[in-house]
Amino acid sequence: MERKDRIVLAMVIGMLGFVITYYFQPFAFYYYPLEGIWSTEKLSETIAMGWYGRSFWGLTLGALAGSIAFGLLGKGWKILRFDAAIKLLSLLAVTALVLLSVHIVIHEFSVG
């Protein structure tokens, strides 16, 4: 596989990994601004901020997925040699970002 295609495919998998992690939030940790502490437990009696943890896990697991994919795609894989497939998959990753944005907007305004 050509090096550029390998990088783009790894990036696509990294972006999809980010979107899935950000959407499902399999792990969480919270920042408590009044106490100035971090915790994996959500305490109901004080203000907790989940955005830091959600962003951290999304970016970290997305980067990890992309790195693993980059390593695996270098092992002589011959799949996806067609330009159309590369084009389609990279557009799929952007679509996933857009759909996640739409979900966030709908969720936040319906909660508010």
Place this chain on the structure above:
Amino acid sequence: MIAFESIGKLLLFLHLIAAVCATAATIHLAIRVFGYLAGRYIKISQEKVFAKLLLISYGVCYMLGALLYPNFRIRVRRDYFDAVQHMNFATALFEVKEHLATLGLVATMAIWIFSKLIDRPSKLENKKYLPAYGALIIFMLANVAYNIWSGWYLTVLRSV
């Protein structure tokens, strides 16, 4: 004591400067890349500069926003939006802004990677990357437009 409360206004000002740079870089980048999609392959070196500028300014803007967030969460959202005005709409505007900022960071990194990979956009082997590159820039245009507008509006309502 809330983290970075004492330098909240300075951070907010620097956040604004970085946001203006990121917006300008996105617009200039869009002009170049939409030109590629229309078959005008000019000012390629400038496109690389704007992609790098976007990555740096957006990254700085994101970090400053993350530092400001606890101060905003307590002094603006809890003490004013929730307690005084019951402004659920403003809270939702801000929550969307924060989430879109993280999504924008991912898009910004992807844009920078594309700009590094596409050495000559007129080359046939690079044309397959242009639709996703253009789509990411459209996403970023919408992203920075929302974030600049909502950031300005929220600051007008109540600042840190």
